[in-house]
Amino acid sequence: MKPQPLTSRATWSNLSAHASQIRSEHLRTLFESDHGRAKTFSLKACDLFFDYSKNRINSQTLDLLLELAEDVGLSQRRDAMFAGEKINQTENRAVLHIALRAPESAEILVDGENVIPDVHRVLRKMEKFCDQIKSGTWKGYTGKPIRNIVNIGIGGSDLGPVMAYEALRHYTDRERVFRFVSNVDGTDFVEATRDLDPAETLFIVASKTFTTQETMTNALSARSWLMAVAQDEAAVAKHFVAVSTNAEKVAEFGINTENMFEFWDWVGGRYSMTSAIGLSNLLALGKENFRGMLAGFHLMDEHFRTAPLRENLPVLHGLLNVWYANFFGASTIAVLPYDQYLKRFPAYLQQLTMESNGKCVTLGGAQVDYQTGGIYWGEPGTNGQHSFYQLIHQGTHVIPCDFIAFAKSLNELSDHHDKLTANVFAQTEALAFGKTEQEVSAEGTRSDLVPHRVFPGNRPSNTILCEQLTPQVLGSLIALYEHSVFVQGAIYDINPFDQWGVELGKVLANRILPELVSENLPTLQHDSSTNQLIRMYRACRGRSV
Numbered sequence: 429m430k431p432q433p434l435t436s437r438a439t440w441s442n443l444s445a446h447a448s449q450i451r452s453e454h455l456r457t458l459f460e461s462d463h464g465r466a467k468t469f470s471l472k473a474c475d476l477f478f479d480y481s482k483n484r485i486n487s488q489t490l491d492l493l494l495e496l497a498e499d500v501g502l503s504q505r506r507d508a509m510f511a512g513e514k515i516n517q518t519e520n521r522a523v524l525h526i527a528l529r530a531p532e533s534a535e536i537l538v539d540g541e542n543v544i545p546d547v548h549r550v551l552r553k554m555e556k557f558c559d560q561i562k563s564g565t566w567k568g569y570t571g572k573p574i575r576n577i578v579n580i581g582i583g584g585s586d587l588g589p590v591m592a593y594e595a596l597r598h599y600t601d602r603e604r605v606f607r608f609v610s611n612v613d614g615t616d617f618v619e620a621t622r623d624l625d626p627a628e629t630l631f632i633v634a635s636k637t638f639t640t641q642e643t644m645t646n647a648l649s650a651r652s653w654l655m656a657v658a659q660d661e662a663a664v665a666k667h668f669v670a671v672s673t674n675a676e677k678v679a680e681f682g683i684n685t686e687n688m689f690e691f692w693d694w695v696g697g698r699y700s701m702t703s704a705i706g707l708s709n710l711l712a713l714g715k716e717n718f719r720g721m722l723a724g725f726h727l728m729d730e731h732f733r734t735a736p737l738r739e740n741l742p743v744l745h746g747l748l749n750v751w752y753a754n755f756f757g758a759s760t761i762a763v764l765p766y767d768q769y770l771k772r773f774p775a776y777l778q779q780l781t782m783e784s785n786g787k788c789v790t791l792g793g794a795q796v797d798y799q800t801g802g803i804y805w806g807e808p809g810t811n812g813q814h815s816f817y818q819l820i821h822q823g824t825h826v827i828p829c830d831f832i833a834f835a836k837s838l839n840e841l842s843d844h845h846d847k848l849t850a851n852v853f854a855q856t857e858a859l860a861f862g863k864t865e866q867e868v869s870a871e872g873t874r875s876d877l878v879p880h881r882v883f884p885g886n887r888p889s890n891t892i893l894c895e896q897l898t899p900q901v902l903g904s905l906i907a908l909y910e911h912s913v914f915v916q917g918a919i920y921d922i923n924p925f926d927q928w929g930v931e932l933g934k935v936l937a938n939r940i941l942p943e944l945v946s947e948n949l950p951t952l953q954h955d956s957s958t959n960q961l962i963r964m965y966r967a968c969r970g971r972s973v
């Protein structure tokens with residue numbers, strides 16, 4: 429039976445009607461009229477304290493959002509994912525990143541086979557490899573131990589590992605150098621390797637498909653870089669390992685499949701950092717910390733799977749995103765971590781959220797008539813305060829913000845951390861309550877300046893406050909967003925697990941490439957703009973036009 433279209437559901441219209449009432453209410457009044465508001469609208473799960481009281485909601489809003497969630501069958505969809513059903517319908521695949529961090533005693537079946545033993549087999553293989561690198565028993569072609577690890581991958585085969593490496597840098601092995609190469613722009617590879625000794629460098633070629641143009645191009649350049657000094661094909665085995673689902677292509681590249689760490693088609697690229705794609709993280713963090721991160725993911729998985737919807741952090745987080753996107757016209761969400769180590773977290777979230785929910789047709793193939801996945805962006809605090817926060821405070825857009833803060837710094841330095849924390853709390857307060865015309869005038873402000881100095885307030889935010897940034901907390905934080913994305917996808921009735929939208933550009937690039945490099949200018953059959961750009965490029969490169 430076809431599901432009822434979202435916008436014709438009574439639960440949706442109830443929210444619309446409710447939104448038109450609550451839109452006129454100010455957070456100031458909501459807080460004044462309920463002194464227990466902060467308590468009512470906050471929750472602790474998996475060591476993450478989630479204060480969502482500075483949102484433009486009341487308890488009826490929550491009731492209605494939860495009714496919508498029930499109505500679209502959120503719990504059933506979630507249970508289907510955890511049960512290994514092929515919920516990625518357009519690719520006919522199960523979606524089981526949650527299996528990657530499940531304990532060895534768990535049982536999750538795909539096509540009648542329990543996938544957990546395989547997950548742990550690969551994890552142990554990764555750990556053994558890590559021991560060999562750390563102990564120096566794995567040697568480069570000259571007999572030197574490995575000191576530099578370069579991960580070559582893009583998208584999900586890069587963003588998760590590089591984000592987690594930066595986020596947990598405090599815990600990493602400082603004896604070794606870790607680099608990440610993703611862009612097909614040669615500058616990325618050249619700058620990442622310019623000060624490295626090939627004899628001490630290991631490349632991890634990370635690609636689910638092992639066909640991605642950028643990754644394969646960088647991997648070939650890495651091989652040439654090594655060969656330029658090693659001059660012996662046998663060196664490849666000592667300096668290249670692969671992470672992939674495609675053993676055939678790995679072998680074709682010349683990497684011994686014994687040095688391949690596998691994962692499976694039921695792990696989506698952007699959900700793969702807890703698979704072997706995290707090999708560089710394991711090498712950097714060591715076994716205990718890596719397992720700690722997996723444990724954090726698993727804690728949040730279990731919370732999402734078992735907590736009642738009303739007390740379920742990813743559910744509340746996802747529903748709040750829907751609330752603003754679809755009932756307040758908010759098209760972007762700012763993620764603002766007040767921790768320098770999380771500087772790549774917004775970039776990582778961009779792929780997770782936007783590649784997942786940037787869709788315009790439902791699972792059944794119908795065009796949606798509502799806004800889907802939001803645009804995620806952000807920068808670490810306090811830097812953002814001195815650039816784009818102006819627009820969040822006084823601009824015309826509604827931009828819900830997620831502030832992420834930690835009570836204890838990993839680098840206590842005089843009073844830096846108290847100042848950092850004062851800033852994050854101040855931002856949430858200023859956004860919510862603003863400053864009225866009366867308050868501005870009462871300060872003796874010149875009357876013509878008053879309108880400029882008014883802060884309207886009523887700008888929504890969540891605050892996620894944790895004790896300290898640990899591998900476990902990071903795992904739980906990432907899993908929170910993974911599952912929030914799932915919740916939003918379920919409400920929108922879209923498939924968050926495919927990414928057909930990236931294909932066309934890849935096909936066209938493959939068509940254009942020979943037109944750029946061929947000796948003679950071929951007949952160009954693009955539009956006049958693209959033809960002109962191709963000609964100009966060829967001319968600049970000294971090729972015939």
Ligand code: F6P
Nearest residue numbers: 583584585635636637640697930
């Ligand atoms: O082009 C998008 C994409 O397919 C992502 O979904 C994926 O994470 C990335 O490319 C890299 O793919 P692969 O791991 O197969 O190289």
